[in-house]
Amino acid sequence: MKNLIENEEKQERVLLVGIETFENEAYFESSMQELSDLTKTAGGLVVDSFTQKRDKPDSRYMIGSGKLEQIHWAIEVGEIDTVIFNDRLTPRQNVNLENALDVKVIDRMQLILDIFALRARSHEGMLQVEQAQLTYLLPRLVGQGIALSRQAGGIGSKGPGESKLEMDRRHIRKRIEDIEKALxxxxxxxxxxxxxxxxxxxxxxxxxxxxxxxxxxxxxxLVGEDKEQYEKDELFATLDSTTKMIKLTDSFTASLTDTVGFIQNLPTELIKAFKSTLEEAANVDLLIHVIDASNPDHEIHEQTVLKIMKDLDLEKIPVLNVYNKMDKAQSDFIPTLSPAIQMSIKSREGAQWLKTGILEKLHEMFEHFELQLSYSKAYQLPEIRKTALIEEIIEEEEGYQISGLISKNLMWKIDNL
Incomplete structure (x- = not known):
């Protein structure tokens, strides 16, 4: 029994550090809480947390010398394995901090990359994560003897692994080029x-x-229990873009694509690496912006998503805002975005409310059409029902008189009949 206990993987003990400035003071507390949640998602145990208010980060250590001494003492007392900074560290700051603190030091960006490496399931997803990690770590390899020795395991070391990080810069660049070709x-x-x-x-x-x-x-x-994908109450539960077919009425069918979730300060390396995946969102007719109404920081989350949507040039696509988890929200909750649906997808009627809300949105977006379909082309009627929202079908002497609504982008289907 003793040997089994000794062989169990020890949970990594982590100390968090954040710098509060004028630029981030509005969302600093929520960002630090998110850093804690990210650390837990990566399998770490948050033992302690240090914050400091500064006009600007210190160029050598990100934090002041006095705070650095406090953290060094806390590392010894708390038997800390890893220090995670909420801000992006320069390669030089990273080296200076590891030399000063004598433990592994990573930043929020590397932590997020680590979680993505844990969550990626598809071949494409794993390639994208590796590309992002190598791009991020490449400038950090110079003069990182002690840093590399600490990358052998634990948080911040998922993905490429120690052997690849020890390759020279030329080989790493070659690997990035190979990944780009594969992608x-x-x-x-x-x-x-x-x-x-x-x-x-x-x-x-x-x-x-x-x-x-x-x-x-x-x-x-919306898809149905027989086609479920992984879901869990955790950050970045799923990464890979998934597209499935759903029925909004007995006949009207649409494709539904789920993309990776966003987060504050999403590493630019990830946005670049996941560009093709995120482009799935740019090729849709309607975006459903899902918001956690129970999260006290939901307005900050909304603004983060809206900014990324702007960066990805998605603002031209119609949006339906969905405030989810209303069963856990405050009783005085008021939505800040419109048009919006308030619901809980876990409730018995949640899916139906959402379908109704989507259909109402489609009635606003779609254009009216009238079609005379001869009986000889009756075989095309099921396809029309799948593509359009049928309002009325009248059987006349020469064929069907059909009226309904259809997306402007799909009007060509009606025109070609």
Whole structure:
């Protein structure tokens, strides 16, 4: 029994550090809480936390010398394995801090990359994460003898691994180039699939939102229990873009795409690496922005998502805001974005409320049409029902008189009949 206990993997003991400045004071506390949640998601145990108010970060250590001494003492007392900074460290700051504190030091960016490495399941996802990690770590390899020795395990070491980090810069650049070539091939396949969905005349809906807002739960509820994807109450539970078919009425069908959740200060390396995945959201007809109404920082989350949507040039796409987890929200909750649906996808009627809300949005977006369909073309009626919202079908002497609503982008299907 003793040997078994000794062989159990020890949970990494972590100390968090954050710098509060004028620029981040509005969301500093929520950002530090998020850093704690991210650390737990990565498997770490948060033992202590230090913050400091400064006009600007220290160029050598990010923090002042006095705070550095306090942290050094806390590391010894708390038997700390890893220090995680909430701000992005320069390569030189990283080296200086590890030399001064004599423990592994990483920043928020490397922590997020680590979690992505844990969560990636598809071949594409793993390639994208490795590309982002190598791009991030490349400038940090020079003069990092002690730093590299501490990357052998634990938080911040998932993905490429120690052996790849010890390759010289030329080999790492070569690996990044190889990954880019492989991802281009994957993107070609993804583009082919996107084109097929466009040509099929299927209305496309995309889920977007802050991480852990409930996007995967919404997809599972709309798709059906027999086609569920992984969902859990944790940050970045799913990473890989997933597209499935859903029925909004007995016949009207749409594709639903779930993309990676966003977060404050999402590493630019990840946005670049996941560009092809995030582009799935740019090729939809309607975006559903999912917001966790129970989170006290939901307004900050909303602004984070809106900023990323602007960066990805998604503002031209119609949006339906969905405030999820209303069963856990404050009784005086008031939505800040509109149009909006307030619901809980876990409730019995949650999925139906959402479908109703989507259909109401479609009635606003779609254009009216009238079609005379001869009886000889009656075989096309089921396809029309799948593509359009039918209001009325009248059987006349020469055929069907059909009226309804359809997306402007799909009007060509009606015009070609």
């Amino acid at each position: 281009k091939k994957v993107e070609q396949t993804r583009e082919t699939m996107r084109n097929k969905r466009t040509k099929s005349g299927i209305f496309k809906i995309g889920l977007i939102g802050y991480t852990n807002a409930g996007k995967s739960s919404i997809m599972n509820a």
